[in-house]
Amino acid sequence: MTAGGGGAVLIENCAIATVDDRAAEYASGHVLLIGGRITAVGAGPCDPALVPDGVDRVDGTGCLATPGLVNTHHHLYQWLTRGLAADATLFEWLTASYPVWAGIDADDVRTAALGGLAHLALGGCTTTTDHHYVVPADAGDVFAAEISAAATVGLRFHPCRGSMDLGRSAGGLPPDSVVEGIDAILAGTAEVIDRHHDATPGSMCRIAVAPCSPFSVTGDLLRASADLARERGVRLHTHLAETDDEEAFCRERFGSTPMQYMESVGWTGPDVWFAHTVHLDDPAIAAMASGGMAAAHCPVSNGRLGAGIARVPDMLAAGVTVGLGVDGAASNESGVLWEEMRQALLLARATRGPRAVDVRTALRMATAEGARTLGRQDEIGRLAPGYLADVALWRLDTPAHAGIDDPVAALVLGSRPPMAGVWVHGRRVVADGRVITVDAEAVARDVVAARRRLLAKAG
Numbered sequence: 001m002t003a004g005g006g007g008a009v010l011i012e013n014c015a016i017a018t019v020d021d022r023a024a025e026y027a028s029g030h031v032l033l034i035g036g037r038i039t040a041v042g043a044g045p046c047d048p049a050l051v052p053d054g055v056d057r058v059d060g061t062g063c064l065a066t067p068g069l070v071n072t073h074h075h076l077y078q079w080l081t082r083g084l085a086a087d088a089t090l091f092e093w094l095t096a097s098y099p100v101w102a103g104i105d106a107d108d109v110r111t112a113a114l115g116g117l118a119h120l121a122l123g124g125c126t127t128t129t130d131h132h133y134v135v136p137a138d139a140g141d142v143f144a145a146e147i148s149a150a151a152t153v154g155l156r157f158h159p160c161r162g163s164m165d166l167g168r169s170a171g172g173l174p175p176d177s178v179v180e181g182i183d184a185i186l187a188g189t190a191e192v193i194d195r196h197h198d199a200t201p202g203s204m205c206r207i208a209v210a211p212c213s214p215f216s217v218t219g220d221l222l223r224a225s226a227d228l229a230r231e232r233g234v235r236l237h238t239h240l241a242e243t244d245d246e247e248a249f250c251r252e253r254f255g256s257t258p259m260q261y262m263e264s265v266g267w268t269g270p271d272v273w274f275a276h277t278v279h280l281d282d283p284a285i286a287a288m289a290s291g292g293m294a295a296a297h298c299p300v301s302n303g304r305l306g307a308g309i310a311r312v313p314d315m316l317a318a319g320v321t322v323g324l325g326v327d328g329a330a331s332n333e334s335g336v337l338w339e340e341m342r343q344a345l346l347l348a349r350a351t352r353g354p355r356a357v358d359v360r361t362a363l364r365m366a367t368a369e370g371a372r373t374l375g376r377q378d379e380i381g382r383l384a385p386g387y388l389a390d391v392a393l394w395r396l397d398t399p400a401h402a403g404i405d406d407p408v409a410a411l412v413l414g415s416r417p418p419m420a421g422v423w424v425h426g427r428r429v430v431a432d433g434r435v436i437t438v439d440a441e442a443v444a445r446d447v448v449a450a451r452r453r454l455l456a457k458a459g
Contacts (some may be wrong), residue, residue: 006426008052009033011393012045014060015407018383019067019368023360025408031065033389036202036425041383062397063420064407066363067381068126068390069337070370073237073275073296073325076130076146077104079112080451082333090243090305090331094173097330098134102178103457106140111450113149114443116329118435121153123336123416124392126424127370127380128155129296129325131237131275133162133212134178135188143192147205154429154437156203156390158374159196160210160237161189165221171253173215182221185211186228193232201379202388204425206234213239214258215249222265229271235375236267240274243307247279259284268293273373275325277315278308285311285318294321294373297365299343300334301327309347313356323373324366338416341366345412359412389426394419 012030018041032040032050040050078101085096113130120128130146143159150157163185166172172179180188189209197207209229211217222238229236241247241258250258259280262268270292277288277295288295297310315322324340326332341362348356371381379388394417395401396410401417404410411417422430429437 006033006036006389006423006428008055009058009389009423009426009428010046010051010055011058011060011065011391011421014063014065014393015396016041016065016383017360017363017408019364020382020384031383031391033391033423033426036389038383038385038387038389040385058393058421060393060420062395064394064396064411065383066124066392066394066411067367067383068392068422068424069124069341069366070323070374070381071120071125071128071326071337072273072323072370072373073298073327074116074128074130075132075328075330076113076116077101077109077132077134077142078328078330079116079335080104080108080447080454081330084330088305089245090307091173091245093305093331098174098178100454100458101134102136102175103454104134104136104139104142106142106145108450108454109139109142110145110149111443111446113146114153114438115447116335117150117153117155118438118440118443119335120326120337121155121422121429121435122419122433123338124394124419124422125337126156126390126392126422126429127158127374127376129158129160129208129237129374131160131162131210133164133210133216135163135180136178143196147196151204152438153435154424154427156380156424158206158208160208161192162210162212163189163221163225164212164216166216166218179216182218182224185221186224189225189228190232193234197232197234199233202425206374208235208237210237213242213246214261215246219265222262222267226266236272238267238274240277241279241284242276242302243305244279257281257284259287263287271375273323275327276302276307276310278302278310280311280315285314285320288315288320289318294323296325296373297322297344298325298327298332298340299347300339301332303343303347304331309351312344312348313352316357316361321369321372322365323370336416337366342412359406359409362412363408389423391421391423392419393421
């Protein structure tokens with residue numbers, strides 16, 4: 001559903017990083033939000049003729065305004081299982097987690113989503129995906145549950161209807177109890193698209209089709225999912241090349257690299273984005289660049305699971321769109337997109353030298369490139385007139401940031417700044433470091449109770 005914009009808001013006296021085509025920045029300026037869109041951005045005070053009566057004036061002195069961050073990969077249901085298998089590899093972690101996840105229901109998903117989405121908002125995120133691929137037969141409507149949670153918190157939402165049809169008995173990794181039949185998957189995916197996908201400008205909810213990974217789905221499902229997505233005009237998403245184990249699985253089972261396998265089942269084109277893409281060789285990076293596929297880089301989760309470090313400088317040099325993703329809360333317990341921005345820069349420099357990724361490239365990956373990854377580069381990810389009113393206002397007047405003259409460097413390299421405000425479609429979601437759309441303490445209590453029930457159910 002397309003959201004109505006909030007009342008007019010004028011954010012003034014703040015530093016601004018627009019991340020627009022000119023990379024314009026202002027030491028002190030204004031951002032005017034009217035009717036869910038940005039109507040003016042610039043240096044100094046706003047032209048009074050543009051400011052409507054009754055505008056909500058926000059003094060941004062000491063703050064930096066940026067586009068709201070865009071999270072291109074997540075698993076919200078995992079908010080209930082943070083801390084499990086803390087020292088495991090990806091395949092070990094999945095093997096330990098699947099039996100617990102098999103017990104989730106729609107109530108659990110809504111509770112987890114409320115917790116994860118509220119926490120994303122506190123880290124400056126205004127748009128997020130969710131890749132939900134565990135769909136127990138008796139779970140209820142898990143997709144409606146998380147979509148409802150996103151509407152409650154107030155974030156722009158791109159849920160991905162995930163799926164698994166390759167169980168352990170057929171050579172896949174997940175237990176048979178958490179896989180679905182291909183006909184049920186396609187019917188369920190079509191229903192989610194029909195009920196919830198909104199392609200209109202300013203949309204708050206868009207669906208993507210997202211079979212889980214090469215080691216948990218069949219080639220038939222990948223091909224049929226691509227056909228369905230293109231028939232319905234929605235995007236395609238899956239995990240790819242996350243670990244050496246996946247590389248070995250694809251070579252043994254398909255006689256190819258993960259990227260070669262995805263090319264063979266029709267997963268090429270600018271409607272496709274892949275999560276992780278850690279283990280790409282030169283031909284795979286070239287294939288992504290020529291085919292227009294984008295990457296969701298998840299450096300914190302990749303580090304937590306010891307999966308490796310993606311070749312981000314090489315992808316950027318080749319012209320690949322690289323957005324950032326938090327990934328599942330059970331493989332990234334902090335669940336904050338700001339950390340991905342910082343770690344993307346640090347890991348690239350640690351492996352490729354001090355100029356591998358600069359601070360403004362890191363901010364662009366978290367904003368404009370994330371928007372491009374989701375096909376919304378003309379609507380979000382920049383502070384420019386006509387763009388949607390999704391804004392993050394970061395406090396940089398704290399003792400931790402005092403003395404850092406460059407506000408973008410302070411944001412990316414310094415301590416995580418507190419949020420002065422977050423607006424989505426012109427509606428304020430965060431004020432002075434507090435989510436104002438939900439009762440965060442009540443959500444936290446519900447998360448603890450749901451986690452206990454889920455673990456007890458798993459035995």
